[in-house]
Amino acid sequence: MSSVPKQDLDSWRGQVSKPKRGVPEGLWVRCDGCHATVFRKEVDKALGVCPEPGCGHHFYVSAATRIRQLLDADSFEEWDANLLPSDPLQFADKKSYKDRLVSEQKKTGMKEAGIVGRGYMRGRPLVLGLTDSAFIMGSMGSVVGEKLTRAIERATEKNLPVVIVSGSGGGARMHEGILSLMQMGKVSAALARFHEAGGLFISLLTNPTMGGVAASFASLGDVVLAEPKALIGFAGPRVVKSTVNIELPEDFQTSEFLLEHGFVDRIVERKNMRTEIARIIDYCGK
């Protein structure tokens, strides 16, 4: 059964390769999984999954698209959309953090990497949080930390299940320094209280979930789900490689690798995600 209304099939950004010569931009995309050039509409129809037989590569989808894929139509009520990043360190590398924020906001149409709110999944009320890897690599700074913490606190009060979809290659955001690191502690502590209150937390790991995000809330689900072949880990693969100086296992830090080693409960294809999450919520009596 198709669980996604028609309006969900909207555009997605990110890992869209340059079109071949003569092909109108955006009509075709190259798949990172099978390297075939596939019709973009077909990918959209499949919730951002490659339609080539035997491929099933999960493309990047934006947080907004994911909300539509996961929740009942128009049921999402965003919380704390007015929380905006500031520049507490007056950080600058080759570019100032202030300028970077502005250009990331323009590029993504988002104000920050994280979105939280409440909605319904097949009629079940829940609190949903997401990080979008397109915004400064989905990294967690003060805003993402604060939004998630508030969302978890409200879920604790209202006794609602929490689902967090992580897409964070950047982990804790460097540009906010130690304040970003401390968000890991803050969100994890909020989850501890939620956990003590008997709350159900389902963590969904998507490509990529690394560093400080993996080493805090993303790993702490009562049930941890992952999309196929997502990159998930603590240290970046390049850092690991340069440390150990040997070839890394082929499936290193993939969803499948984490499942094999016992840190992911289930790998779930995107088309089944709603059904699976709803079923887990029912099992846990939430």
Next chain:
Amino acid sequence: MPPPQILQFERPIFEMEEQLQKLQEQSNPSAHIKAAIRNLRVEIKRKTREIFDNLDPWQTVKVARHPERPQTLDYLELVFDEFIELHGDKSFRDDPAMLSGFAKLEDRKVMFVGQHKGRTLDERNAHNYGMPNPEGYCKALAKMETAAKFGLPIICFIDTPGAYPGIGAEERGQAYQIAVNLRDMSRLKTPIICVVIGEGGSGGALGIGIGDHICVLQFAYYSVISPEGCAGILWKQATPENSAAAAQALKFTAPNLLELGVIDEVIPEPLGGAHRDHRAIASTLKKSLLKNLKSLSKVPVDELPDHRYEKFRRIGAFDEGGISDAS
């Protein structure tokens, strides 16, 4: 004694000290030489203060990593009156980068947890340069839970470049173990004091860093990422120049951390840094620990987790309800 390791910016101090030694070696020094010795002593102090009052963040990192800087095992010797090591993580193996055990601080019994880097090459290899694997975090948490069960306060010494980025570490859930420590430390019903004694490297440091009172030694640093790591990503190359620039940008020195509201106390180091006088820093540190243990012992243990929560809850900087663009 091998010659002391000297940092570039410490050179003027050592040159004057050599001069001083030469003067002092003279038998039957004249009044003139005696005066020169006196002046030189004053000058050495003045110069040392001048240099260490003006360390830039990258130089601070060098002090924090100084090979002769006191480390966890030194402090266990100099600060504590007893240490009964407990090795077991009960899951995989004993992680030598993370030490834990019962310890006594005068008449106070505590649980000690701390990373240890090692000084000589052999020691550093044996302790994995202070970079714990998941089992280290697992051991640390297990001992902290024991402490909470029996009403022992916990003292955590942080000194790590970061959690170990290895294949086995990833296979055994480095991210998961650190996350669990963050979650569970926040709820422990016993006082927790955390002290960054050298390097506070990212998640690897925070993994034993959720406490009621957080102190940082004056020339230690505590950062979301190492300056080299940050330089490699944002400046594209981890050259010393770029690392110095990243160190400046990350605002991770003790005064910065205090200003950002992330820590509670900066513990002053002896003139010229902790590596110049192990006993002096040990004594200062001991006083701070005793003072904080005393004040935390007045809080009912059942209230500690909520206080601890509020403490971390406040951290962060954002605009609420302002204009939509950061411009």
